[in-house]
Amino acid sequence: MSKDDIHERIEARRTDLVSLTRELWEHPELALQETKSAELLATTLSEEGFEVDRGVGGMPTAFVATYGDEGPTVGILGEYDALPGLSQKPVSHREPVAAGEPGHGCGHNLFGVGSLGAAVAVKEAIESGDLSGTVRYYGCPAEETLVGKVYMARAGAFDDLDAAITWHPSHVSAPWKGRSLAMNSIEYTFEGQSAHAAQSPESGRSALDAVELMNTGVEFMREHVPEDARIHYSITDGGGAPNVVPAEASVWYFVRAPTRDTVERITEWVDDVAEGAALMSQTTAERRFLTGCYDYLANDTISDVLLSNMRDLGAIEYSEADREFAAELQSTLAAETIESRLADLPDDEREAAAERSLHARPMASFDEGTVMKGSTDVADVSWITPVAQFWAASWPVGTPAHTWQAVAANGDFAAKSAVYAAKVLAGTAYDLLADPSILERAAEELESTRSQEYESPLPQTAEPPTDIEVS
Structure with a gap:
């Protein structure tokens, strides 16, 4: 044939x-x-x-x-x-x-x-x-x-x-x-303490504050990362009613750069910013690695x-x-x-x-x-x-x-x-x-x-995420 x-x-x-x-x-x-x-x-x-x-x-x-x-x-x-x-x-x-x-x-x-x-x-x-x-x-x-x-x-x-x-x-x-650009996709979820936002705000610790502090920290990162890198984020859970201090909030990040090594370095910094935001807001941060690519x-x-x-x-x-x-x-x-x-x-x-x-x-x-x-x-x-x-x-x-x-x-x-x-x-x-x-x-x-042998960017514990949509 x-x-x-x-x-x-x-x-x-x-x-x-x-x-x-x-x-x-x-x-x-x-x-x-x-x-x-x-x-x-x-x-x-x-x-x-x-x-x-x-x-x-x-x-x-x-x-x-x-x-x-x-x-x-x-x-x-x-x-x-x-x-x-x-x-x-x-x-x-x-x-x-x-x-x-x-x-x-x-x-x-x-x-x-x-x-x-x-x-x-x-x-x-x-x-x-x-x-x-x-x-x-x-x-x-x-x-x-x-x-x-x-x-x-x-x-x-x-x-x-x-x-x-x-x-x-x-x-x-x-x-x-x-x-193409290498990439990491990570969701950060902050846990705080709910409270009545008017009656007893001192009793609450806002997870949304943590998200906003994290986003602000990343914005200040931008002038110190390579020009061809990209960092995007979206608040996927910002709390509910305004009179309730949000006990949980989440933000989803993409980190992109021309090389895998650069993505990893920037991601480590973004992780540090998340921890800093948790410290400033007296909340806790959980990191969920969704996917990454070369x-x-x-x-x-x-x-x-x-x-x-x-x-x-x-x-x-x-x-x-x-x-x-x-x-x-x-x-x-x-x-x-x-x-x-x-x-x-x-x-x-x-x-x-x-x-x-x-x-x-x-x-x-x-x-x-x-x-x-x-x-x-x-x-x-x-x-x-x-x-x-x-x-x-x-x-x-x-x-x-x-x-x-x-x-x-x-x-x-x-x-x-x-x-x-x-x-x-x-x-x-x-x-x-x-x-x-x-x-x-x-x-x-x-x-x-290639500059190295392929190693999966995924942690061994990462599971295919069935709850995300990207357009």
């Missing part, structure tokens, strides 16, 4: 793959609540002959599907969690399916299915005897909360991989070679193979009707939003993209040497095994992720990008298994790039 045969197999499944993307889109589920989504994908892979291991990393919605038992092992990562409050019909104006409900604003309904289509196609090539090796599909929940792959990594799920490949919907198509290390060796496969396939074949709907969605975006999204592109690509509602042709990486101001749990996998990923043009030019416009596209024409992604990933996996020397070079590159 040649690579062209693999592409033809995927094309023959186009209707089924698009149907899967729509089924996930119609039943969006939040992080660690993706019961139906995970079961749909896991069952589909099981029926295709994969051996499925469920409940990986202590998460019921995490699974690993494997086919093959010898030779190199290539993993294909899939995601399927949605975002809170982004319910949206596939129309060009804001209209939720159900107000306040989740929606697929990051395209994980496409992501999970595109990766599945690739895994099945590679399995068929192995089954036919034309490829030697093992293919794995990783059902990764809770990417939006940066939980899934981190807990799977702690469980050793990626330890024996020779490489992992993946993708993500976006507004353009290109390999992703930029770094910075992403793109593997150039495999990224170049991805780009070669993207260029062989050419542009995603969107129809005129797709472009018209995309233009309608694009018209609802602010001009400065589109300009901001286009600013990172090379001049020639920026000019070409600015003239289109959909810019579907593949381009070379435009983010190499940069650090994006966000985090991803794919990063942890990239410190364990060589990883490459790419963006696929799924949304109108200039569309940011986590918007209702992205949700509308993800439930409509963007399904075509999932089929395209399946072909790119399958072709890349084919190349890696057919030519193990690529994997050898990729491993050498990783060894020379």
Whole structure:
């Protein structure tokens, strides 16, 4: 079976793959609540002959599907969690399916299915005897909360991989070679003493005072941390009625920086501030580590193979009707939003993209040497095994992720990008298994790039948090 045969197999499944993307889109589920989504994908892979291991990393919605038992092992990562409050019909104006409900604003309904289509196609090539090796599909929940792959990594799920490949919907198509920010996510809960706030305030010790003191202390930290670090917080429990001194209050922090070591150093300082706030308010502080992740290390060796496969396939074949709907969605975006999204592109690509509602042709990486101001749990996998990923043009030019416009596209024409992604990933996996020397070079590159062996950022006592939502 040649690579062209693999592409033809995927094309023959186009209707089924698009149907899967729509089924996930119609039943969006939040992080660690993706019961139906995970079961749909896991069952589909099981029926295709994969051996499925469920409940990986202590998460019921995490699974690993494997086919093959010898030779190199290539993993294909899939995601399927949605975002809170982004319910949206596939129309060009804001209209939720159900107000306040989740929606697929990051395209994980496409992501999970595109990766599945690739895994099945590679399995068929192995089954036919034309490829030697093992293919794995990783059902990764809770990417939006940066939980899934981190807990799977702690469980050793990626330890024996020779490489992992993946993708993500976006507004353009290109390999992703930029770094990302490492991150810690921690909740601090203060315990004080309740009292009548007017009658006997001297009897109370306000946990909310502790939260506010902590936040003030962190604000004074900002001028003394690196400029490329980020510290964000949200008061998740600030007490109840004003006439009751709050006995309990909580604040949730993200600490981000370009390196894991810097995140750890800043986190230690934030911990000290929390203890200081507790001392000043005569309360006690409890620290709950929710999750943490590394910075992403793109593997150039495999990224170049991805780009070669993207260029062989050419542009995603969107129809005129797709472009018209995309233009309608694009018209609802602010001009400065589109300009901001286009600013990172090379001049020639920026000019070409600015003239289109959909810019579907593949381009070379435009983010190499940069650090994006966000985090991803794919990063942890990239410190364990060589990883490459790419963006696929799924949304109108200039569309940011986590918007209702992205949700509308993800439930409509963007399904075509999932089929395209399946072909790119399958072709890349084919190349890696057919030519193990690529994997050898990729491993050498990783060894020379990473500054240390991977150690999980999670305390051994940390458990997957089922009560957090991140958008």
